[in-house]
Amino acid sequence: MFMEQLSNGIALGSIYALTAIGFTMVYGIIRLINFVHGDIYMMGAFFALTGLTVLGLPLIPSFLLGMIGASIVGVLLAKFAYSPVFKAPRINLLLCAIGAAIFLENFAMLVWGPETQSFPTLIENKTYSIFGFKATTLQLIILGVSIALVLILTYIVKYTKLGRAMRCTSQDMEAAKLMGINTNRVVYFTFMIGSSLGAAAGVLVGMYYKAAYPMMGFTAGLKAFVSAVIGGIGNIPGAMLGGLIMGVSESLGAAYISSGYRDAIAFIILIFILLVKPSGILGKSVKEKV
Amino acid sequence: MANLSRVLFNLVLATAILFGLIKILSKAFDFVARYISSIDKKTKRFINIGIALMVAIWPIVFINQPYVLRTSIIVLLYIVLALSLNIVLGFAGQLSIGHSAFYAIGAYVTALLTVNFQISFWIALPTSALIAALFGLLLGIPTLRLKGDYLAITTIGFGEILRLVLINWTNLTRGPAGIPGIPFPKIFGFMINTNLRYYYLILVLVMFTIFVSYRLLNSRLGRGLIAVRDDEIAAEAMGIKSTYLKILAFVLGAAFAGIAGSFFATYIHYVNPDNFNYMESVLILCMVVLGGVGSIPGVILGATVLTIIPEALRDIATYRYAIYGILLILMMIIRPQGMLSMASLKGGAKSENSGNKKRNKGLRGLSGS
């Protein structure tokens, strides 16, 4: 049973990772616990679903519709809800994010109805197994997409000019402007990428579970947050690592300890890791110079 | 999808109305703040007595409107809760999003003691506070060296773990079924069994919370706390033992949340893990921030407004929370400092702006507050 549980855990972990990557990226740039991320993920799933069912589009265009739709929502939020509060204390930004999350959940409920909607089956889901590990086509796609995103995003943030502009904006927005950086554009761009990643995760997870519903982002967002923190919030490979740790520990915990305490196990691991390493596994602690 | 345009129309309309309303209210709050900071001690006392009198006769006026009474009681309950978080977030600057855990502990301790052991509420109440405080201590000691967002997620985690324990430890808590049948409190044979009596009970608890908050804030410990909140390094260099104060604030905050929980249990006569989920913590957090972090009158106002608004919106059931979300965002944009902020009460709008002078440094700002 152990190998099987381990594959369960990795499959689940890659879903967490996928969601956490977009979350952690936005955090890395804006220093915002983006409580809305889970709901952007939900919006992505619904946009794609609308494309598939109402507009009758094929898979890829629907997928893109989901990502584009969610990016637009993300950028609108950045422009109208977040930018106006950048200058206020950070907690205000946090509250704006919470407000936006509540809003989006209920907005989706008003527009698409509160019930769970089924996702049509689009990809033939075969099961593969090697050395006792088992995985389905979709699981492999999710894992593959996560790894690819980690690599691409790390490259962008670390080695490109745009990435440097993003880091500057996060550290000191005014000084960034004085360097000639169009900080608004950087912020919007960040949200655009972050949201489309969130949406991609939402669509994939929607396809994986064959379901989409307005509250689907709530738990996903929280799990993304935990994964990101375990790995070191703001650190992109860390999000991947954190997601996998969460997935595996949940699966093994549910199997060998108790399914009722499954979510608690993830949090206990989180707290334990933070006590040993207060900034997460891959996070670096920046001490303030006095 | 078909109703998209109608939904959008309604929401845009709501946003526009709220925007105007908050703008006007914001002016009003400025005025009030300026007025409060300008009046002398004597007038202040006079006004305080006036407010106290009004609050005291309020339930008698509305004695025949149980819905008003009930809502007032809930408002008072949330004032205790919001003030308790204010000690942690407002005074010590520690971002805790798991505050409902302590609320839950208070409620469950009271439920268990009064239902299973028939212990009087008057013993259960302080016991609840004590046990909640103990948990605050247990959580605070290891976690308070974590900063900002890391502390936030840890407190969320603690809240969730506790909720799962309440759900899974069915032998003790009856799990998701909750504990029904919590009796009315009785003191010297006097039974608290009407809304009116409950009102005065919670009013006393509110008064006590306000009293402790004020005295704490204006003592050496309060100054130490605010110093730690503003700049921990400088505070330590001034001889202030920051960990001790942070834990103290955490423990006190937990104790008052426990008191609120205890009252909740006897008032609703039923506790259930769902009462104490993460959204509950978020709600309390919103009250503190909307009211004005650290400001006691502000937090009281925040708790009041955020309890009444969802009640007022109950009739538009499906739009209720969408509008609530918009309200939060608009408040943060139009009035980031909160309704009655600490700074505005100190010296009006002038210091408010210059107080931001240091904070405006990009997004990195202060970690906690």
Add this chain to the structure above:
Amino acid sequence: MRILETKNVTKAFGGLVAVNDVDFHIEEGEIVSLIGPNGAGKTTFFNLITGIYEPTKGEIKFLDQFLKKSKPYEITKLGIGRTFQNIRLFSSMTVLENVMAGQYCRTKADLFSAIFKLPNARKEEDRVMEKSLEILDFLDLKKIKDEIAVSLPYGYQRRVEIARALATEPKLLLLDEPAAGMNTGEKKEMQGIIRKIRDKGFTILVIEHDMKLVMGISDRIVVLDYGNKIAEGLPQEIQHNERVIEAYLGKGGAA
């Protein structure tokens, strides 16, 4: 009496040795200036004394006590007060409150007596207020006592920092660039303030780049360069020390 003494104090950040084997002492009642090029390790030296950093090597002795692994708040309580190069006032407090917060470590009231205002707490509060006002008066800050401290002009903020440090009732006061960002007139005023504080019986160690001020107030000067102590002596000696001129003062700096 030697109020502070360090032996072989060293601090390395990774491979970078910011303070290297520094022996240093200060006598009671002295004003000593610590100067040196940028990045010489002066602020780091302050941070070592005040417990913000722990020395990689060496020992620090304050009033017959070795400060080993002492926390900043413990050291302040022992009697070392300081100001910061990048001003760190409590941003939500008024000037008076900042200074009152400085008195924290000299008061004792516990939670219970603070909340119920028991006689001891009440008396203590009165004393804190009295003492704070006295300090503000002394530094000529009384008229702005109710302003939010961080909204004040720079010069005042530096002075409030000094007031707050004095409120901790230090035996040794450390000032990190107290006159930075001031114009000539204000610098002169600051010189007066430092003297005045010394005359009250405080011992003062000051970091400063303004030579006029340094020469004007110091009983003794210690020079750091790349973490090493390269010179020590009376102002006139330092002013003409070749090494110091080369590393720090430059040809015009001596003036």
Add this chain to the structure above:
Amino acid sequence: TSSSESSEIYIASANPMTGDSAQFGDMKVKAIELALEEVNKNGGIDGKQVKLLVGDDTGNPKEAPNVAQKFSSDKKVLAVIGHWNSSCTLAARGIYESAGIPVITDSVNKAITDGTTPHIFRISLTDTTQAQHLAKYAYEVMGKRKAAILFTANDFGTGLKEDFTATFTELGGEIVATETYFEGQSKDFSPQLTKIKSKNPDLIFIPGYYVETALIAQQAQSSGIDVPMLGTDGISSEELVKLGGDAVEGIKFAGFFHPEVEYPGTKEFVEAFRVKYNKEPDTYAALAYDSAKLLLEAMSQGGATREGIKKYLDNVKDFPGVAGPIAFEGNDVTRGIIILTVKDGKIVPADIQP
């Protein structure tokens, strides 16, 4: 104004309208509105139009008492249909009781009708009764001996789990595994299923709701579990098939209602519901519809007052509901269960009924 007061009658419905369980409240309100529409079209009750007030309790027992107080204090409101969650009904029932307002609920916790609140009527079966029916069916009709349970961790799921376990073991069966999950939050059941699989049960009992059940069925299928499943009325919905696809083929579950199990009015109700909402009514809809009809009848028979309605409900016998005749005994409805199953993507009554 007085004219509107005299020309309108109000009933209220308190349900989750936002949050995790909003779809259930939505379904109920739709059905109630249908019932009112029919009556109002025919001139209402005594010439008065009947209006519905909807209260959102978000499925949270903290909010339920506030909704209850609001409705109870509102003298216009004559009766309440609701609280969907047992925890909400439990938290609110005292308030309704002291206001003397009759309530028809479809929540299942047995404590709700413990005798202390005569104004609260239940139109669905208690968790205990349903669990007993199901356990018997599993043991006697299906012939199962080794059951695994995967239940949702709320009062509904826990209650059913416990009562099922009791009856099933009493009959001689064995519960080989008991696992849990959280409604609205859990999406991945593979650890639980893998564990259940290793215990080799011959039946998986899944007290919960349709979304999770559909996912469980799918994930069981893809992890190669081929064990019959038995569910509760909570999954009796078209959505189960939509979400679960071929994975839910053959699943058996309890229901109180099925369009093909016809009683007087069933056909018309289903038809009207389809036309109006383009949806299939589920059990909750049917029960809510019956509740509304019952109240409307009570108003015209017993008089449009709280007392009148209560009195009618106390004595009603064989009221013709679309989900079967209704009568209350100790405030609990007397009805049996239907066993339903999914066949060729359609929900149909099972071949053998209990």
Add this chain to the structure above:
Amino acid sequence: MLHVKELDVYYGGIHALRGISFDIEEGKIVTLIGGNGAGKTTTLRTISGLVTPKEGTIKFKNQNLLKIPSEKIVGQGVVQVPEGRRIFVELNVEENLMMGAYLRRDKQVIDEDLEYVYKIFPRLKERRRQMGGTLSGGEQQMLAIGRAIMSKPRLLMLDEPSMGLAPIIVEEIFECIKYLNDNGLTVLLVEQNANIALQLADVGYVIETGEIAFSGEAKSLLKDDRVRKAYLGEE
């Protein structure tokens, strides 16, 4: 080159600038001197577009700077070394310097300029891989100045560049400013050390409580009694 006219700036209720006007001619060094809180920093921030004035105009080479956002102003070659240094604490020294050259594309010349900055501030070269946030106060100040030089400004505004710097470095910096000015750079210098500033500058303006109190040739201001008394600390 730069014309500032009748600037009025408010912070909330505080009237920080009260109708300030001055001009900077191409190739000149102009200095603003004044006491604490006089409004010098505010003036620079307004020119850079970080603060929006209530009234007034700012023209740079006949372009209205008030109409364009901060980052575009930098693109025009109007660059400042901000008060409080504002370096990027989580970027290393070299990355910080390269951020100065963010808008530039002439890679070759950028490398030359980098070498030039390292030549003036050898300390920065030693520390090129160190995080900005761990630098000493003076090192950060050097970095801030170096970063501004890297953006190849046409008008360089310096807000108290000498603050916290060792005397020898102060000399260096002013020599450097002189050197750049000789090569065609226009400079607006805000300095507390009025003595040095006036010696270096061509023109001086004295700001008091948000207004230009008086102005003139720098050399003549050095001899002005009001200046000597208030800003040079002479009795």
